[in-house]
Amino acid sequence: MNPPSIVTLTTDFGEGSRYVGAMKGTLLSINPAVTIVDITHAIPPQDVLQGAIALAEATLYFPEGTLHIAVVDPGVGSTRRILYAEIAGQRYVLPDNGLLSCLADLAEPTTMRSVENKDWFRPDVSRTFHGRDIMAPVAARLSLGADPAELGPLCMDFVRIALPQAEQVANKINGEVTEVDSFGNLITNITADMLEGVPRGDGTRVHCDDHETFGIFEAYSDQPPMTLIALVGSGGKLELAIVDDSAKIMLGVRVGTAVTVEW
Incomplete structure (x- = not known):
């Protein structure tokens, strides 16, 4: 793969965080x-599911070969792996904690490696900031055309988190707010x-908590x-909105x- 020199960042650091600047x-x-x-840097703190959703909804629109760093990493400094995946x-360069789910x-990933080559890391690796000291330097070297095979051994197993699934029964769909x-x-x-x-008309009722609306529309x-x-x-999913609020x-x-959606 001959990649463009594009690297994206998805984190739970918060907008305006100095940690983003360090990376x-x-x-x-x-x-x-x-x-x-x-x-985005507005993933809720330690919310791996929201990080996983953001990656799936945004990263596939980038040019082929783009590198994506994701740092939503409640297990930073532990024995959890860091992965490179295609x-x-x-x-992608990210912790193995469900962000790929x-x-x-x-x-499915076509290639996956455990990131273990310390020659690609910063000299001093903090136990609390692998985004800066491991993931960013690894992605930077890959953006220069370095061979991913030098990162570490191939691995095709990775952590998957359970994703909430909607259920469809006769004239009813049961789901939930996921983001x-x-x-x-x-x-x-x-x-x-x-x-x-x-049916998209008033005969279809959408219920959420103590609130309900009728019909499914095309635009706000x-x-x-x-x-x-x-x-x-x-994103191809049902959403509920207050027009202009x-x-x-x-x-x-x-x-x-x-x-729930009922008709």
């Missing part, structure tokens, strides 16, 4: 020409495929401001809240 400095000190793209033409549901986006929209695990053939503008609306979002704030709903 970027490490990347640039090894490859000053690298293009660094921030996917999936669907993209390349959603990506692997879309396409909240930056607009406060509630994104569920009910997919567009599951909604195939479901299909309903007036401050209206609760259900629609299939850009935040459903998270207005409804007080969190990740894990049950959502």
Whole structure:
């Protein structure tokens, strides 16, 4: 693979964190020409599932060969591995803690290695910041064309976390809120495929916590401001939104809240 010199960052560090700057400095000190793209630094702290969802929904749109670093790493400094993986033409450097789970549901890794070559690390590796001291220098060297075979041994086993699955029964789909986006929209695990053939009119009821709305729409503008609306979002999943406002704030709903569609 002849990769472009693009490295993305997905972390739970928080927007404006100095830790992001430290990782970027490490990347640039090894490859000053690298293009660094921030996917998000707003993953909830230690929330591996949200990190896995973000990787699956964002990284596959990048040019083939792009390198993606993900640091949502509650086990940093432990015996958990760091992995290099190739999936669907993209390349990943990340802890082996379930961050690959959603990506692997879309396409299985074609190559995976345990990152063990200390010659590629920073000289002094902190037990609490492997993103800066291991993952960033590894990705920087790969962005310069270094051979992934030098990272460490091949391995095809990796940690998978259980992903919440929606269930479809007669005239009803039971799902849940799996993430909240930056607009406060509630994104569920009910997919567009599951909604195939479901009536879109007022005869279909969408229920979430103590709130309900009728019909499934195509765009936020299909309903007036401050209206609760259900629609299939850009990620191909049913979401609930308050038009021109935040459903998270207005409804007080969190990740894990049950959502049902009935018709």
